[in-house]
Amino acid sequence: MYDVFKVVNWLRVRNNADMRQNPIIEELPQMRVMKLLYYIQAASLSTSGKRMFDNDIVAWKYGPVIEAVYMKYSGCRGLVNSDHPITDQDLEDYKELQADEQASSILNSIYDVYGYSSAYDLMRQIHKEKPWQQTPHNGVIADKRIKDFYSGVFVSDA
Template identity: 25%
Template sequence: MYPAVAIANAFLETAQQKQEDISPMKLQKLVYFAHALSLAVYHRPLIDEPVYAWKFGPVIKSVYNEFRAYGYQPIHSLGTLIRKIGLARTSDEGPGFEVCIPKINPHDHNVRNLIDQIWELYGGLSAHTLSNLTHKPGSPWEITRNEHQNGEIPDYELSLELIETSMMKELGLMQEEIA
């Protein structure tokens, strides 16, 4: 599993390489779809934090918090995290901290492949279209909409099992369409 901001940074680097803009909402949805694909294909989470059901669909809080200052504008820098370094030598001394830019392991071909597949499938779509996809019938957000009151309960977690099952169904539909 990776910090969600590391997955977001992978999408930002892809967008930069392709000279395309990406807004916070679009980035949020791409990270969500990559996480869902990892659950469906590898049966394990891609990110190390929960996904919440908010008004405009699934939200990963660290990605939201890191990039929300951009509003609806394109993101122009990679996300950062603060990480603890070192141990306190005395009880009066706290641990040190550093700001880092989290990235995926360059040798993690499975994750790179997920990022590329999600970009190919969804990268050309608008943030609004991606948001609509996260609300469509059968999506985890839509299945649980009564429980989270259409996103009005911001700390309602979407279960990994529900996200996985939904994406597996989506993949089955995609395979039928190709056949």
């Protein structure tokens, strides 16, 4: 299991590389990061039975939130800018996760499928899915609920 901020740093480094290669790619907004973290956790739970990170995911009005990440980046629209430049530690976090075959497979798959969708589109999609619908507002979205629903969606390469 990884610290959630290592996973966030992986997303930031990947997005930064994408922006350097393609000028039409936009900076990763906090709201999209929350949705990607939700799908990363869902893929990890459904393919390995384990969490990617230990933080609970809470059902807020506009979608799933990891409160520690929200607090750190509160007031920031984007997470890859002059206020939050990519550091050597961010790059080390990225390399560590890339070196873990299972983590890398999950992270790259989720980013490739959902990383270019808008936060709004991801929110609309999540709001149609049972784990979200069955969780009270401001409640923790249960791992079992996530695992049971997404086991038919995310499958292991192994």
